[in-house]
Amino acid sequence: MFKRPLILASKSPRRSQLLREAGIDFTVQTFDIDESFPPEMPPEEVAPWLAQRKALAAVHLIEGDEIILAADSVVILDGKIYNKPDDYAEAFSMIRALSGRQHTVITGVCLSSKEKEMVFSGITKVWFSELSDEEIDYYIRTCEPYDKAGSYGAQDWIGHCKITRIEGTFQNVMGLPVDLVYAALQAF
Numbered sequence: 001m002f003k004r005p006l007i008l009a010s011k012s013p014r015r016s017q018l019l020r021e022a023g024i025d026f027t028v029q030t031f032d033i034d035e036s037f038p039p040e041m042p043p044e045e046v047a048p049w050l051a052q053r054k055a056l057a058a059v060h061l062i063e064g065d066e067i068i069l070a071a072d073s074v075v076i077l078d079g080k081i082y083n084k085p086d087d088y089a090e091a092f093s094m095i096r097a098l099s100g101r102q103h104t105v106i107t108g109v110c111l112s113s114k115e116k117e118m119v120f121s122g123i124t125k126v127w128f129s130e131l132s133d134e135e136i137d138y139y140i141r142t143c144e145p146y147d148k149a150g151s152y153g154a155q156d157w158i159g160h161c162k163i164t165r166i167e168g169t170f171q172n173v174m175g176l177p178v179d180l181v182y183a184a185l186q187a188f
Contacts (some may be wrong), residue, residue: 004028016028048110048119054070067112072105073106078102082103082151086146098152104125106123124169126173128161139158145158154166
């Protein structure tokens with residue numbers, strides 16, 4: 001669909017899935033970067049800032065007309081960022097905090113080429129119904145959400161049974177605002 005080669009600088013299987021389902025051709029190149037951010041940074045700025053850092057780490061791959069796509073997602077509740085959990089206890093604590101509440105998912109995206117860079121974010125509000133301790137335990141044991149911001153995936157059990165409302169795109173909650181990426185790639 002797009003004539004320029006796209007390099008996805010992400011290990012996320014969900015981002016790859018979303019791009020494939022959108023009919024966008026790409027290759028994957030991954031890099032480990034330090035995902036820490038300045039503690040004084042406003043939570044809304046963290047995801048696009050990290051996406052831009054990831055793209056910068058991959059910019060050496062650009063030899064011709066390639067475009068680098070890098071992304072990062074954060075879950076924000078009460079001004080606090082909930083990243084990927086380190087263990088069961090942290091996952092349990094995160095989901096317990098989100099239970100019965102509304103939170104925001106921000107996915108920052110950076111598209112980078114030799115001639116330009118675009119940084120933007122998808123923002124989605126998500127409402128959870130109440131989860132019992134047994135439901136949280138079940139979810140963590142069966143879905144193992146250790147590689148997901150906020151300790152959950154909208155595409156699995158918690159999304160099917162406990163997300164009651166979404167304002168914004170579902171794909172953004174999965175890890176990539178495909179509608180915004182599509183429009184930005186058209187602009188390239």
